Amino acid sequence: MGAEIYAEEIISHYEHPHNKRRMESPSFSFRDYNPVCGDDITIYMKTDGATITDVAFEGVGCAISIGSASMLTDTLKGKKISELEKMGPKDVIEMLGIDPGPVRMKCASLSLRAAQKAIKLKHTD
Amino acid sequence: MPINPEEIRKDFPIFKTLMNGKPLVYLDSAATSQKPKKVIAAVSSYYKKYNANIHRGVYKISEEATEKYEKSKKKIASLINASGLEEIIYTRNTTESINLIALTWADKNLKGGDHVLISELEHHSNIVPWILLSKKKGIILDYIKLNSEKTDLDYSSFEEQMKKSPKLVSISHCSNVLGTIIDVKRIAKRAHEAGAVVLVDAAQTVPHMEVDVKDLDCDFMAFSSHKMLGPSGIGILYGKRHLLEAMPPFLGGGDMILSVQHYDFTPNDLPWKFEAGTSNIEGGIGFGAAVDYLKKIGMKNVREHEETLTKYALEKLEDLDKVSVFGYGSDSLPRRSGTISFDIEGIHPHDVAEIFNSEGIAVRAGHHCAMPLVVEVLNKPAVTRMSFYIYNTTTDVDKAVEAIKKTQKIFHK
Numbered sequence: 001m002g003a004e005i006y007a008e009e010i011i012s013h014y015e016h017p018h019n020k021r022r023m024e025s026p027s028f029s030f031r032d033y034n035p036v037c038g039d040d041i042t043i044y045m046k047t048d049g050a051t052i053t054d055v056a057f058e059g060v061g062c063a064i065s066i067g068s069a070s071m072l073t074d075t076l077k078g079k080k081i082s083e084l085e086k087m088g089p090k091d092v093i094e095m096l097g098i099d100p101g102p103v104r105m106k107c108a109s110l111s112l113r114a115a116q117k118a119i120k121l122k123h124t125d
Numbered sequence: 126m127p128i129n130p131e132e133i134r135k136d137f138p139i140f141k142t143l144m145n146g147k148p149l150v151y152l153d154s155a156a157t158s159q160k161p162k163k164v165i166a167a168v169s170s171y172y173k174k175y176n177a178n179i180h181r182g183v184y185k186i187s188e189e190a191t192e193k194y195e196k197s198k199k200k201i202a203s204l205i206n207a208s209g210l211e212e213i214i215y216t217r218n219t220t221e222s223i224n225l226i227a228l229t230w231a232d233k234n235l236k237g238g239d240h241v242l243i244s245e246l247e248h249h250s251n252i253v254p255w256i257l258l259s260k261k262k263g264i265i266l267d268y269i270k271l272n273s274e275k276t277d278l279d280y281s282s283f284e285e286q287m288k289k290s291p292k293l294v295s296i297s298h299c300s301n302v303l304g305t306i307i308d309v310k311r312i313a314k315r316a317h318e319a320g321a322v323v324l325v326d327a328a329q330t331v332p333h334m335e336v337d338v339k340d341l342d343c344d345f346m347a348f349s350s351h352k353m354l355g356p357s358g359i360g361i362l363y364g365k366r367h368l369l370e371a372m373p374p375f376l377g378g379g380d381m382i383l384s385v386q387h388y389d390f391t392p393n394d395l396p397w398k399f400e401a402g403t404s405n406i407e408g409g410i411g412f413g414a415a416v417d418y419l420k421k422i423g424m425k426n427v428r429e430h431e432e433t434l435t436k437y438a439l440e441k442l443e444d445l446d447k448v449s450v451f452g453y454g455s456d457s458l459p460r461r462s463g464t465i466s467f468d469i470e471g472i473h474p475h476d477v478a479e480i481f482n483s484e485g486i487a488v489r490a491g492h493h494c495a496m497p498l499v500v501e502v503l504n505k506p507a508v509t510r511m512s513f514y515i516y517n518t519t520t521d522v523d524k525a526v527e528a529i530k531k532t533q534k535i536f537h538k
Contacts, residue, residue, distance in 0.1 A: 003479070003480045003483035003484075003531070003535065004483075005479065006476070006479075006480065006535045006536075011535065011536060011537070014536075015536075015537065036475070037473060037474075037475040037490075037506070037507065038491075038492070038500075038506035038507050040506075060506065061473065061506075062473035062475045062476050063472075063473060063476045063536070064475075064476070104479070107475070
């Protein structure tokens with residue numbers, strides 16, 4: 001993987017992340033880590049039945065993890081929980097517009113993994 | 126005589142490699158060094174011409190393998206001014222050398238409540254073995270703090286810790302993050318006055334400068350072949366003979382014994398007492414060739430070249446906007462190795478390393494196996510590090526500086 005991963009869009013999301021805030025009383029939340037870059041991201045979601053109505057995140061990390069978390073919050077708003085559960089690496093690549101390669105995929109998919117773990121954990125509770 | 130890195134590069138086949146379509150700029154020798162043809166040839170010639178197990182073989186090629194393997198120990202003994210090959214134990218790496226001391230010398234001589242003193246700038250290899258020992262035996266682990274500039278050890282903190290009368294002081298000769306060369310001679314002198322034993326982690330110094338175990342007066346020293354042009358899988362533990370003789374063996378098995386009965390054994394003489402099972406024969410032979418290569422250049426010249434390159438790089442980095450260097454600056458070169466960690470304001474080190482990669486430049490980003498230093502003392506999740514060796518040139522530094530500018534441009538900094 002080279003510098004092409006740093007497309008204008010991901011840099012713009014990194015520098016001015018969307019929905020980067022703490023959410024009070026979320027329906028679902030989960031904090032996850034990526035040891036590759038030391039990324040640390042918490043994702044929050046509010047739902048109205050089966051639909052995700054609000055998404056936010058907090059954390060620190062590399063441009064790929066923060067940029068993709070910002071993009072993910074935009075993507076998830078209005079989606080069904082069942083749609084989130086089905087998302088995978090393909091959706092991350094589509095969202096980024098580029099395949100980040102196996103190592104940086106861990107950064108790129110950190111926020112999605114956190115969102116899915118948040119749902120799964122709540123369901124098993 | 127000054128080194129001509131352009132000539133030296135011809136001895137290293139790796140520099141024909143392209144990385145991402147660009148000529149390889151290798152700035153990660155603190156992690157592992159590249160290998161010259163002589164070392165590659167020594168390893169392959171053992172496989173091709175006299176591959177046999179060492180010791181006790183009465184046939185010609187086994188004798189030849191034994192001789193070359195043992196000779197490599199003599200070469201290393203002479204490189205660091207040890208008294209002889211009896212003081213040179215081969216392990217897998219620096220980490221195993223330190224663990225060997227923890228599991229033999231320390232296990233025998235330390236008891237619950239005894240203090241072991243290390244510092245905040247240690248590599249995990251000189252931290253975790255002592256944490257394990259503290260969990261196992263209740264020894265107490267203490268840290269020498271870093272000074273407020275975060276460039277070097279705080280010697281008043283060292284004095285403070287010495288009041289606890291540590292039994293062992295285990296200290297890095299050079300930080301693999303800050304590049305600071307530690308005054309281990311001073312530490313060893315003070316520690317010995319207080320009756321402590323001194324272990325030096327010299328993984329970042331033996332490859333790069335003259336190191337004399339008698340001058341430093343350390344009791345044990347650990348370093349690795351792969352960081353000094355040799356094969357991986359060979360680590361060195363130097364120990365003063367009387368200490369090694371009094372230590373129990375490490376692993377049990379063949380080669381470390383003189384004789385075995387049903388319920389007892391007699392350990393072998395030094396250094397074989399600590400080397401159970403078939404050794405890394407090709408590793409030892411290759412390492413011998415690496416030491417020959419370095420000796421031919423001269424360790425003084427190696428250091429001089431790296432100091433010149435480090436000065437050049439630090440001055441360039443100090444001139445850049447929104448770039449800061451950790452550790453000593455260009456005004457304190459004698460205190461510094463050719464390992465430079467830096468920070469580009471607002472850009473994560475892994476993003477820096479990724480953009481360097483796209484330019485064919487290998488640098489390392491992360492905590493560099495020194496999490497207490499990077500995360501807790503420097504308060505960074507990671508840092509970017511470039512590190513030099515004999516084959517690096519000012520052109521390599523120029524390319525790194527250009528890559529920093531490119532990174533800043535991509536990130537609008």
